[in-house]
Amino acid sequence: MNREEIIKTTKRFLSEEFEVDETLIENQKNLKDTLELDSLDYVDLVVVIEENFGFKTSGEDFKSISTFEDFYNFVERKLTAMA
Numbered sequence: 001m002n003r004e005e006i007i008k009t010t011k012r013f014l015s016e017e018f019e020v021d022e023t024l025i026e027n028q029k030n031l032k033d034t035l036e037l038d039s040l041d042y043v044d045l046v047v048v049i050e051e052n053f054g055f056k057t058s059g060e061d062f063k064s065i066s067t068f069e070d071f072y073n074f075v076e077r078k079l080t081a082m083a
Helices: 003-018 031-035 039-053 059-064 068-082
Strands: none
Touching (some): 031 068, 039 059, 039 068, 059 068
């Protein structure tokens, strides 16, 4: 999966899961604020990541993720490590 596919897939499932317009999901925007995530939402996020990308993650992984760009980089690193 290339970066463009990661971004497209991410926007689709985040907008569906967290009921946010895809146009609000921009690279430099804050992930937590844009999606209005609380601690329980991170559990949902972990589940949809596994369903859509096929790797396990935890809430700890999100400590270093603040923007959508950070999130895309994280997914790309995990998928590369799996290859």
